[in-house]
Amino acid sequence: MITRKQIIELFGSQAELARAIGVTRATVNTWRDSEKPIPAEYVGRVCKAAPSRGIILTPVMLRPDLWPAPQ
Secondary structure, eight states: OOHHHHHHHSSSSSSHHHHHHHHOOHHHTTTTTTOOOOHHHHHHHHHHSSSSGTTTOOOHHHHHSSSOOOO
């Protein structure tokens, strides 16, 4: 599982991630120091925004508890 902090690092900054997924920087700021998985409602947005930055992310990588890996 990729942590919230790692997702922010992949996108370069909190501001860049916020812009990419259409939320405020304050929303992303609350994620910075948390080891919890990304909230489920943002998984799709993050996965869709990632390829334009040369990043490959899947729902399984972000939330394996909700999207188990195919067998």
